[in-house]
Amino acid sequence: MRSLASVRRAREREKEKRKGGSTDAPNRPREVVIPDVITVQELSNRMAVRGVDIIKFLMRQGLMMKINDVIDTDTAELVADEFGMAVKRVSESDIETGFLSDAVDDEATTPRAPVVAIMGHVDHGKTSLLDALRTTDVAAGEAGGITQHIGAYQVRLEDGQRVTFLDTPGHAAFSAMRARGANVTDIVVLVVAADDGVMPQTVEAIQHAKAANAPIIVAVNKIDKPDANPQKVVNELLQYEVISESLGGDVQIIEVSAKERTNLNGLIDAILLQAEVMDLKADPERTSEGVVIEAKLDKGRGPVATVLVKRGTLKRGDIVVAGSAWGKVRALLDERNAQLTEAGPSVPVEILGLDEAPSPGEPFAVVENEARARELTEYRARVKREKATGGVNQVSLVDMMSKLQSKKVSELPVVIKADVQGSAEAIVGSLEKMGNEEVRARTVMSGAGGITESDVQLAKSAGAPILGFNVRASKQARDLAEREGVEIRYYSIIYDLLDDMKGVLSGMLAPLQRETFLGNAQVLQVFDISKTGKIAGCRVSEGVVRKGAKVRIIRDDVVVLELGTLTTLKRFKDEVNEVPSGQECGMHFQGFQDIKAGDYIECFTVEEIKRTLE
Numbered sequence: 150m151r152s153l154a155s156v157r158r159a160r161e162r163e164k165e166k167r168k169g170g171s172t173d174a175p176n177r178p179r180e181v182v183i184p185d186v187i188t189v190q191e192l193s194n195r196m197a198v199r200g201v202d203i204i205k206f207l208m209r210q211g212l213m214m215k216i217n218d219v220i221d222t223d224t225a226e227l228v229a230d231e232f233g234m235a236v237k238r239v240s241e242s243d244i245e246t247g248f249l250s251d252a253v254d255d256e257a258t259t260p261r262a263p264v265v266a267i268m269g270h271v272d273h274g275k276t277s278l279l280d281a282l283r284t285t286d287v288a289a290g291e292a293g294g295i296t297q298h299i300g301a302y303q304v305r306l307e308d309g310q311r312v313t314f315l316d317t318p319g320h321a322a323f324s325a326m327r328a329r330g331a332n333v334t335d336i337v338v339l340v341v342a343a344d345d346g347v348m349p350q351t352v353e354a355i356q357h358a359k360a361a362n363a364p365i366i367v368a369v370n371k372i373d374k375p376d377a378n379p380q381k382v383v384n385e386l387l388q389y390e391v392i393s394e395s396l397g398g399d400v401q402i403i404e405v406s407a408k409e410r411t412n413l414n415g416l417i418d419a420i421l422l423q424a425e426v427m428d429l430k431a432d433p434e435r436t437s438e439g440v441v442i443e444a445k446l447d448k449g450r451g452p453v454a455t456v457l458v459k460r461g462t463l464k465r466g467d468i469v470v471a472g473s474a475w476g477k478v479r480a481l482l483d484e485r486n487a488q489l490t491e492a493g494p495s496v497p498v499e500i501l502g503l504d505e506a507p508s509p510g511e512p513f514a515v516v517e518n519e520a521r522a523r524e525l526t527e528y529r530a531r532v533k534r535e536k537a538t539g540g541v542n543q544v545s546l547v548d549m550m551s552k553l554q555s556k557k558v559s560e561l562p563v564v565i566k567a568d569v570q571g572s573a574e575a576i577v578g579s580l581e582k583m584g585n586e587e588v589r590a591r592t593v594m595s596g597a598g599g600i601t602e603s604d605v606q607l608a609k610s611a612g613a614p615i616l617g618f619n620v621r622a623s624k625q626a627r628d629l630a631e632r633e634g635v636e637i638r639y640y641s642i643i644y645d646l647l648d649d650m651k652g653v654l655s656g657m658l659a660p661l662q663r664e665t666f667l668g669n670a671q672v673l674q675v676f677d678i679s680k681t682g683k684i685a686g687c688r689v690s691e692g693v694v695r696k697g698a699k700v701r702i703i704r705d706d707v708v709v710l711e712l713g714t715l716t717t718l719k720r721f722k723d724e725v726n727e728v729p730s731g732q733e734c735g736m737h738f739q740g741f742q743d744i745k746a747g748d749y750i751e752c753f754t755v756e757e758i759k760r761t762l763e
Contacts (some may be wrong), residue, residue: 262311263424269340270348277407301497343377431494437461444506446598471513475522476503562613565595668692
């Protein structure tokens, strides 16, 4: 029997005929979706054309293809055009589209707290200043002491206003962390010690702030010291185009003392004034976006990410994607370890519930469902893997071996575990810069969290020591390391770690051989003595010859013995240690008998000089 649908279609066609209309549907070309790379088989399925026909067409174009061969987008588009199809090109990276919103919060009316990064040279008093500022927080006494694990704090002032502070490290190795600090902030407070002046990391902080277009407020710290000279700081900053208001510029320079708690209100007022000028607004109703400041692996809580919400409101239960990590927000904690139900713009919080610790500096955003989150993270993990393995343009093993043989690079493999991702990243970056063309450190693995048994197994197979920065090994890992003979070194200061590694790499450098010329001698006659062998009767023509020294024997301007040893030196029948110029002597060389009259002997000493990395 004919189906009901078939009968209906026949009736429709009859009606059209009676009306005089066309019975044929308009001939619209079929749309084919083509990704970055596609196999011939997949293309034939999408086009509903036999694979054989596509292969025939490709052969006519001079391409010998099989059904499972991969073709690029341009070739696939050419095939689709030939068969009269409409082409829609898509890229794998289209998955990223819509993850972060491009819309600017111009219509936002809700004011938000300014985000302030405290930057400056190491030991200029950044953290001391932050500690002093935090005690101006009216709520600090309520929840007990404040913990220092978050790296970002929100200070509540008596008039109800709030300021978010980010503390950035000052050591040269943490350059990437400082750059991130400048990028996520509205205002940069540059801390300069009044007794020390502008230093390398101060200059770097100015450059980061200018690159991020963040206004700078200079806090001249340690003005209570007897040798403090704030005017020197003002003058030194001029050469970096940081001009104070007193000299007609637009940079506020505030003199403070974190230790004596002098003029802290002046600094807070300067920050609030700058924030008012900037008129910072955000829309708390939209989907939440922000940036990861730091991430770590906590023993009891799993991966913990410290994030700064830039716009929207982050709520408990939201599905968040940050880099190749995703998860449902199980808990939101502020810097006092208090539980929050939501976090608005400019609020720094720790989030629990991610499947791994994301990389610091990664943007995060709330997505609509788990499927979207998985799709995004799987694509990012794949891209990351391809980058790590070299992707399509991989070098063959033969090339790699020839490169290694030509360079003869000595490598020191290391496994690095740190308390937070940012520190691990800084250590890896510093070790990479440390080597030269002869020796280098190779990071087998780096990560955040304590040292586990799997780390020890990896270090054993790679023949690498484990460097723990502010972390400790579990008892099981310690016992395994002892059994397997894996060295675990603990550090809490990055200077010590880098100095130690520099020492180890310097020890791996081949020492320099330095020759010191002693003298020359001419062989006049050769005597063959039965028990000893051949003895060269020589006259010293220049300098001295010394017993035990190294010799080079030259015959007709050709070296016949390189780095030989003068074992016996006789003058008449006596053994002597050295013979000066103009005198005659008998010489015997270790393991060398091919000596002839007329040979020329150079005598020298070789000393080894240990090299160190710059």
